[in-house]
Amino acid sequence: MSEEDADSDENDRKTGVDDFEAVTDAIHDRIKPDAEERERLREVADRLLERAEAAATDRCPTADVLQAGSTARGTWISGDRDIDIFVRFPPDLDRKTLERYGLEVGHETLPEGHEEYAEHPYVKGTVEGFDIDVVPCFRLESATEIRSAVDRTPFHTKYLEARLDDELAADVRLTKQFLKGIGAYGSDLRTRGFSGYLTELLVCEYGGFRPLLEAAANWHPQVELDPEDHGKERKTGSTSRGESVDDVALSFDDPLVVIDPTDPERNVAAVCSADNVARFQHYARALLEEPHIELFEPEIPDPLTAADLREHLERRGTTPVAIRFDAPDLVEDQLYPQLQKSLDGITMGLDDRGFDVFRATAVADDTAVILVELAVSERPAVERHDGPPVHVRSHAEGFYESYADDPDAYGPFIDGDRYVTERPREFTTAEAFLESDRLFDVGLGAHIETGLEDEYTVLVGDEIAALLEEFGQELARYFDPTP
Structure with a gap:
């Protein structure tokens, strides 16, 4: 390589670095909570922590409270309004009493709050624009002794507080905003993406936002990280750093495995889907190769129009069929796994009968829809x-x-x-199968099956235009897919 070419490559590299830093600096300035926001949050949190502690120790003198989550660790994004208060009771307290005390403390802390239920009930409310959760748990010596998932959270907070400095906290915020921008942030069962805790562990493990992107760009799933070297058995393959591993059985079969540093029996990334791991890799490469602010901004498509839908259907030459029914009254973490199970069962039923599923999706709002696009919609008799x-x-x-x-x-x-x-042949059209009782022979989610038994509508071809009013954005994403 000539000296001139070498200088050109070096200039290109520096320009790339400068562009990356310019983009991330701009995003950081936008998402960093300012002093006033931090002070307001601190005032509200301290007041509620004091109120919760008084209510807790009135009932159990050895109880204590602590703040958990991103606002406790300084990794929240400006505008986020979550304050998580954990009320810890001694382990010799029985579970029923813990639940009763927890609700009583929650209601005294948040008089206008309401009860919700995860593994056990807790109180949720809003104070001065902040979303507050008051969650009871057991105060344990080790996360391996947990009795419910919430018992782990105080251990997570303690672990990360000891490892996050201001620079890493800033990089956590960047990573969270990036994941939000590409649609891969959130451990809810609709998104199945990267949780806040997982994001913090990844940034700590790799030492920053850019090193994490550079590593992710070259991941070869299954990727395994073990921050505290718990020594879980691993199979032949490569770790996140490309190291070889022993030819022994691995307990986890997820595409991304991050052993919880506080609990070696748990994969923090278990909920993260293969789609979202691949999505993170794709956009990590995109940001490194051509940095631009838009990658940090969630894309909200314009709703699909009837004319656009007709054009897509004519261009594709496939046959869409949709089952529409009243959405069950469930929280999303219960609804979407049932929708996915039903989608899998219905697509398998159509494939088994020769209707060749091309692509499929499920969405829900007031109604729920299982949409299946078929390469073959009619079969011989x-x-x-x-x-x-x-x-x-x-x-x-x-x-x-x-x-x-x-x-x-x-x-x-x-x-x-x-x-x-x-x-x-039992069914010569997909519509006939979907309108028959044989639909209930496939694997359906329990509440989805009940909803279909009450009433449902089958839409075929351009009849799916009836979905545009409620699901115009979802159909726009379906017919104009991106990574």
Whole structure:
């Protein structure tokens, strides 16, 4: 390489670094809470912590309270309004009493609050624009002793407080905003993305936002990180740093494995889907190669119009079919797993009957929709049914006798070395299958099945235009997909 070419490459590299820093500096200035916001949050949090502690110790003198989550660790993004207060009770308290005390403390702390339920009930409310959770848990010596998932949270807070400095906290905020921008942030069962705790661990493990992106750009799932070297058994492959590992069984089969430093039996990234791991990799490369602010900003598409929908359907030459029904009254973390199970069951049922599912999705608002795009929407009136080879006498004779006297079947005849018959097909259209009781033979979520039993509508082809008013943005994303 000539000296001139080398200088050019070096200038390009410096320009890339400068562009990256210019973009991340601009985003950081936008998302960093200012002194006034921090002070307001601190005042509200301190007041509520004091109120919660007084209520807790009135009932149990050895109880204590602490603030958890991103606002406790200084990693929250400006505008976020979550304050998590954990009320810790001694482990010798029985669970029923803990739940009762927890609700009483919650209501004294948040007189206008309401009860919600995770693994056990807690109180949620709003104070001066901040969203407050008051959550009871057990005060334990180790996260391996937990009785419910919330018992881990204080250990997470303690672990990260000891490792996050101001620079890493700033990089956590950048990473969170980046994940929000690409649609991969959130451990809820609709998103199945990166949780706040997982994001913080990744930034700590790699030493910053940019090093994390550079590593992720070259990940080869399964990726495994073990921040505290707990020594979980691992299989042959590569770790996040490209190291070889022993040929022994691995307990986790997720694409991204981050062993919880406070609990070696848990993968912090278990909820993170393969789609979102790949999405993070794609956009990590994109940001490193061509930094731009838009990658930090969630894209909200314009709702699809009827004209655009017709154009897509004509261009694609596929047949969309949709099942629409009243959405069950469930929280999203219950609803979306059931929708996914139902989507899987319905697509399998259509594929098994020869309707060749091309792509599919499920969405919900006031109504719920399972949308399946088919490469084949109609099948012949007969279907081929291969029997056993003729030389497998017992099975072959049984097959032959089953169809020999069937007036509706063709054959049996011999094709190669086996019996074959052509019998009437149960459903010649996908619509007929979806409108039949056989729909309930596929795997459906329990509440979805109940909703379908009450009433549902099947829409075929351009009839799905009826979905545009409620799901125009979701259909825009479906017909104009991005990574």
